[in-house]
Amino acid sequence: MKKNLVIVSGVILSLLSGGITAQTLPDGYSKKLKGAKVSVVGDTLIASTGKIERKWCWNKTGLKTISIKDLSLNQEWGKERPEITCDWNLPGAINPNSQATFVSLEARKSDDDGFINPHLELITHLRYDSARLEIQHVVWVFPDAPGIRTQLRVKAMDGFNPEGLPEKETTRNYFGHTLSVPSGQTEYVPLDFSVKNERLYWGYYNNPGSRHDQSRDMLKEERVVGYPVFQDEDINWASGVGVDYDGNGVCVVKESHKCVNQQGHNTGSFYAGPKGLSVTGWGLQPKEIVTDRFRECWATWTIVYEGGNDGMQLALKRFDRARYPVFPERDIMIINDTWGPADPGGAQFAKEDYLLKEIPLLADLGVDVLRIDDGWQINPWGGEKEVFLPSYPDQWKNIKAACEKNKVDLGLWIAIRRAKQKDLLWNLEDANVVTWKVDFDHLNNREAFENRFKNIREIMKRRWMKTQFSFCPEYDDPRYGWYYAKEYGSIYFQNIQEALPEHLIMVPYHVLRQHWLMSKYFNSNKLQVLLQNPKRVDTRYSDADKHGHGYCFAMGLPFIPVFFQSAQYLDEAGRQELKSLIALYKEHRKEMFDCYSFPIGETPTNEAWAGFQFINDKQDGGYFLLFRELHNQQPAHEIRLKFLAGKKLGITDIRTGKTFTKQVSPDGMLEFEIGSPADYSYLKYKVLE
Numbered sequence: 001m002k003k004n005l006v007i008v009s010g011v012i013l014s015l016l017s018g019g020i021t022a023q024t025l026p027d028g029y030s031k032k033l034k035g036a037k038v039s040v041v042g043d044t045l046i047a048s049t050g051k052i053e054r055k056w057c058w059n060k061t062g063l064k065t066i067s068i069k070d071l072s073l074n075q076e077w078g079k080e081r082p083e084i085t086c087d088w089n090l091p092g093a094i095n096p097n098s099q100a101t102f103v104s105l106e107a108r109k110s111d112d113d114g115f116i117n118p119h120l121e122l123i124t125h126l127r128y129d130s131a132r133l134e135i136q137h138v139v140w141v142f143p144d145a146p147g148i149r150t151q152l153r154v155k156a157m158d159g160f161n162p163e164g165l166p167e168k169e170t171t172r173n174y175f176g177h178t179l180s181v182p183s184g185q186t187e188y189v190p191l192d193f194s195v196k197n198e199r200l201y202w203g204y205y206n207n208p209g210s211r212h213d214q215s216r217d218m219l220k221e222e223r224v225v226g227y228p229v230f231q232d233e234d235i236n237w238a239s240g241v242g243v244d245y246d247g248n249g250v251c252v253v254k255e256s257h258k259c260v261n262q263q264g265h266n267t268g269s270f271y272a273g274p275k276g277l278s279v280t281g282w283g284l285q286p287k288e289i290v291t292d293r294f295r296e297c298w299a300t301w302t303i304v305y306e307g308g309n310d311g312m313q314l315a316l317k318r319f320d321r322a323r324y325p326v327f328p329e330r331d332i333m334i335i336n337d338t339w340g341p342a343d344p345g346g347a348q349f350a351k352e353d354y355l356l357k358e359i360p361l362l363a364d365l366g367v368d369v370l371r372i373d374d375g376w377q378i379n380p381w382g383g384e385k386e387v388f389l390p391s392y393p394d395q396w397k398n399i400k401a402a403c404e405k406n407k408v409d410l411g412l413w414i415a416i417r418r419a420k421q422k423d424l425l426w427n428l429e430d431a432n433v434v435t436w437k438v439d440f441d442h443l444n445n446r447e448a449f450e451n452r453f454k455n456i457r458e459i460m461k462r463r464w465m466k467t468q469f470s471f472c473p474e475y476d477d478p479r480y481g482w483y484y485a486k487e488y489g490s491i492y493f494q495n496i497q498e499a500l501p502e503h504l505i506m507v508p509y510h511v512l513r514q515h516w517l518m519s520k521y522f523n524s525n526k527l528q529v530l531l532q533n534p535k536r537v538d539t540r541y542s543d544a545d546k547h548g549h550g551y552c553f554a555m556g557l558p559f560i561p562v563f564f565q566s567a568q569y570l571d572e573a574g575r576q577e578l579k580s581l582i583a584l585y586k587e588h589r590k591e592m593f594d595c596y597s598f599p600i601g602e603t604p605t606n607e608a609w610a611g612f613q614f615i616n617d618k619q620d621g622g623y624f625l626l627f628r629e630l631h632n633q634q635p636a637h638e639i640r641l642k643f644l645a646g647k648k649l650g651i652t653d654i655r656t657g658k659t660f661t662k663q664v665s666p667d668g669m670l671e672f673e674i675g676s677p678a679d680y681s682y683l684k685y686k687v688l689e
Contacts, residue, residue, distance in 0.1 A: 024102065025058050031107040031120060034143035038107055038122045047122060047139050051146045052304045054139075062086035062100045062126055063137055065188055068250055070304035077250050077304070079192040081275055088152055090184040090282070092165045093131035101127040103134070110140075113457070114464070115487040117142060117325050132160035136294055140323075147303030147319035149255070152186055153294040154284060162286030168266045169236060169280065180234040183268055187279035187300040189252060191272075193229035197245050199272055200224075200309070201238035202521055206259035207476045209495040212503060212510055214605075219517040220260045232273035236263065239483055240316070240521065241270050243277065248306040251316055254279060255299040255323075257443060257481035264478045265444055267298060288446045295446055310598070310642050314615075317523050317596045324486035326525050330465045331489065332593055333560065334582065335411060335435065336362050339373035340532065340564035343499035347375030349566065352392045356402050361567035363406035365575065366582035369434060370403065371411030388419040389426065396431040411435035417442060421455050428459055428467060437492055439472045441479050456488055470528050482522055490526045490560055493518070498536045498565065505541040506532040508678075509606035509629055512555050516599045516610055519558060524597040524612075529556045530564035535574065543606075546630055547678045549574045550581045554680050557585055557625055558597040558612045584654055588623070588684065595622050601639045607631035609672075611681075613642050624651075624683040628674040636673045644668060648688045655682050 030039040035050030045056040045063060053071055056063040064086050068077040085096045103125040110121040120141040127134050136153040166183040173179075191197075202221045205211055211218055224233060235241070237260045240253040258267035258281075268281015283298035301323070305315035326332075336358070339346035348354070350372050359370055374380060378387040390396050396410075403410050410431050414424065416438045427433055436459075443449055456469055468489035471480040482491065494514060497504045515529060534544035534552045544552070549570075553561065570578070595614035602608035604627070611626035626639070645668040652659045664670045674681050 025124075026105055029105065029107075031122075033109050033118065033120045033141075036120045036141040036143040038120055038139070038141060040105070045124070047120075047141045047148055049141055049143060049145045049148065051144055052148055052302075054148050054302065056087070058102070059085055060100065061094075061096060061098050062088065062135070063124060065190055068189060068302060068304065070248070070306070073248060073304075073306055075248060077192075077245075078190040079276070081190055084188060084190070084275060087150075087188040088135070088137075088185050090131070090133075090165060090286075091182070093133060094128055098128055098130060100135075101129065103127050112487070113461075115457070117322050119143070119322075127157070129157075132157040133289070134294070142319075142322040145319050145322040146305065146315040147251075147301050147322075149299050149301050149323060150187060151299035152282065152297040154282070154289050154297060155294045156289045156291045158291060160289065160291070162289065165286035167285045168263075169269055180236065180269065182234075182271060182278070182280045183266065184282040185278050185280050186268070186282055186297050187252070187302075188276060189250065189302055190276040191243050191250060193227060193272055193274065193276070195245070196227055197243055197249070198223060198225050199233065200242040200244065200312075201235050201240070201270065203237055203239040203258070203260040204482045204518070204522065206262045206473045206479060206481070208493055208514070209474050209504055210476075211514070212494055212496055212507075214510060214513065217517055218514050219520060229273055232271045234269050234271050236269040237261075238270060239481070241272070241277070242305070242309070242312045243272070244308065244312075247308045247311075249304075249312070251301075251303040251305055251312050252277060252279065253301040253303070253316065253483055254281070255301060255483050256281070256283060257478060257484045259473075259481050262476060262478055264481065265446070265449075284446055295450075307643075313520060313598060314596060314643075316521060320483070320523050321596075324523070324526060326593055327465060328590060328593065330468050331525070331560075332589060333368040333409070333435065334366065334563060335369045335371050335528065335560070336367045336563040336567070337371045337373055337413075337437065337530070338375075339413070339495075340497065340530065341499075341536070341566045341569060342497050344497070344501045346373055347380060349373070350375030352398060355399055358567055359399075359402045359408055360406050362563070363408050365563070365567055365579050366586060367408065367563050367567075369409045369411050371413065371435060371437060373413040373437065374415075374439075376412065386418055388414055388423045390431075396427075400431055409434040411437065413437040413439060415440045416452070421458070424455075424459060425462065428462055432463075432466075434467055435489065436467070436469045437472060438469055439474070441471070442477050443480070444478050453485065453488070460488065486526050490528050493527055493529045493559075496530050496532060496564070498532050499538060502541055506534070506537050506544055506552075507542045508534065508544055508547050508552055508555070509604050511552075512610060512627060512629075513604035515555055515559065516604055516612070519597050519599050519612060524558040525560065525593045527559045528562050529559040530562045531556045533565040533569060533574070535571070536565070536569060543630060549577045551627070551678060551680050553578055553581055554625060554682065555627070557592070557682075558614070561585075584682070588654065591616075592623055598642050600624075600641060601626065601637075604629060607633075609634065609637040609639060611639070615643060619643050620687045622685060624672070624681065624685060626672055626674065626681040626683070628677055628679055630678045632677050635675055636671055638669045638671045640668045641670055642668075644670075644687070650686045650688050652684045653681070654684055661688065
């Protein structure tokens with residue numbers, strides 16, 4: 001992919017020749033990309049997307065943020081803090097009195113080799129002679145995005161000594177209390193916590209299969225009120241924080257594999273206090289800083305929003321999609337994963353005779369991809385004898401022929417740490433693999449991250465826009481989190497099944513509840529959700545049998561639906577019900593994928609009205625997907641909608657074809673009807689005025 005590169009070369013030459021040491025930024029420098037712009041005015045570095053503007057001033061220690069401005073509101077967030085000298089630090093190496101030497105400033109148009117959207121990448125290169133470290137401060141500026149991404153890249157100079165430098169957050173005992181001791185800081189936002197504000201921290205758990213009951217929600221939220229903030233709030237579990245000032249504010253997200261219950265690799269904490277908001281956690285341990293190349297630290301998103309929590313959700317999702325775009329030709333699909341009927345094992349469903357019967361039935365339903373889960377490889381779980389090449393006598397020949405005949409694509413499950421790259425490349429070419437389910441990963445150091453995604457990028461470049469990855473976050477290992485690595489595909493959700501083990505058995509309202517919560521701060525079109533056959537579920541542990549196939553499959557329509565069951569086990573009525581719904585969904589899924597989805601109604605409890613609202617980028621149309629749960633006694637119910645207060649809507653019932661007009665109340669309420677419990681409504685709407 002082409003990249004336009006601009007370097008302030010005069011500064012570089014003077015440094016390399018041993019001449020004058022530059023102590024300031026190159027005044028007058030400017031670079032544009034559509035609505036995005038970076039510029040230097042005096043000692044101030046400015047980055048603007050057209051929606052948000054951020055300013056840094058240059059001083060002896062480096063770059064310090066002095067302003068965050070919402071350009072739509074003309075509202076500036078920030079308060080000058082003379083005691084702050086730099087956005088980053090590393091206790092014991094880079095401190096407020098450290099002297100930074102400016103090396104260069106580089107700006108270029110980039111799309112990360114086509115993996116993400118075009119943006120301006122601004123790199124300010126500094127050197128700390130006393131610490132024997134070089135720092136690149138990297139800013140990604142996406143045109144018209146509501147946020148800006150920042151990141152540190154670090155390289156050691158000869159003589160760098162990592163001993164005694166912090167590897168992660170630690171604690172200290174202070175008069176009998178345990179207090180947090182920050183690790184290296186990666187980001188600073190000069191927010192004012194002395195005036196009226198609220199802080200909302202949130203994060204998602206990993207190991208989602210072990211959270212499949214009504215007491216273990218996937219989402220953790222903590223709202224903190226009260227001002228001024230006199231001492232730091234230290235929050236080590238959250239991936240994001242929204243700081244709200246009477247309905248408008250700033251949202252800050254750590255781009256890392258952090259989860260509420262899995263800290264991962266030096267992911268740090270948020271500290272909100274008298275000096276502003278600090279984000280720690282370099283994602284590098286000092287011993288991982290090397291002399292031969294720059295290594296990446298965790299990145300941070302700073303996003304402005306208006307309109308309270310709803311507006312924050314929308315701004316977050318808009319920026320997330322700029323950072324992690326969906327490529328329809330690569331990512332939109334309905335997947336069958338063969339592990340679905342497991343009881344508790346599922347390797348028998350990877351056998352060739354089973355697959356050859358399954359493929360034409362999947363095609364008849366409208367499923368796009370057969371993804372063969374564990375059991376297709378040579379010597380499954382055979383230790384050193386396990387090889388990720390097909391164990392079938394004719395290798396991929398017969399399965400591939402059946403897929404081509406029935407117009408079904410092929411996907412594969414892999415245990416990524418046991419699979420050799422050369423074998424994956426062979427399968428890619430021979431079987432035309434369109435999606436890979438990546439399992440049993442363990443990302444606990446910087447080398448593991450670098451090797452994993454280097455190999456994944458190589459595979460994807462071999463078949464550009466024709467293959468992608470879904471990352472499995474199951475089990476309590478450091479894996480991918482929810483705001484990381486999504487440029488390569490999507491995240492695989494809860495491994496829920498029809499039979500054993502008992503704790504994974506599908507309960508419809510549990511599934512709907514977790515889907516509903518996931519859609520709050522996460523773009524649904526980046527999540528693969530698993531949809532089971534409700535008529536095969538053990539009734540000792542579930543009321544799934546009281547729900548229709550359509551109801552249970554519709555719970556996956558805001559996401560990437562995974563047919564986690566067998567087409568061979570459907571009765572004729574179930575087959576026709578699913579076939580009809582999938583055909584309707586396929587007429588609308590491209591438009592739905594282009595929308596942002598939000599949870600609406602009540603939190604699912606098995607007696608609620610709950611659902612999802614899809615909103616297109618212009619906010620003049622979208623979809624409603626509503627569920628009247630099994631024990632709900634209300635055939636009609638008012639639901640508060642997002643961003644539609646006072647609007648007149650033209651609505652089409654997708655299942656029946658009926659059209660009607662409804663007026664949303666000034667406070668955003670609209671009444672809907674579903675005649676029977678355990679039924680759903682699938683609607684399309686258009687704003688008429």
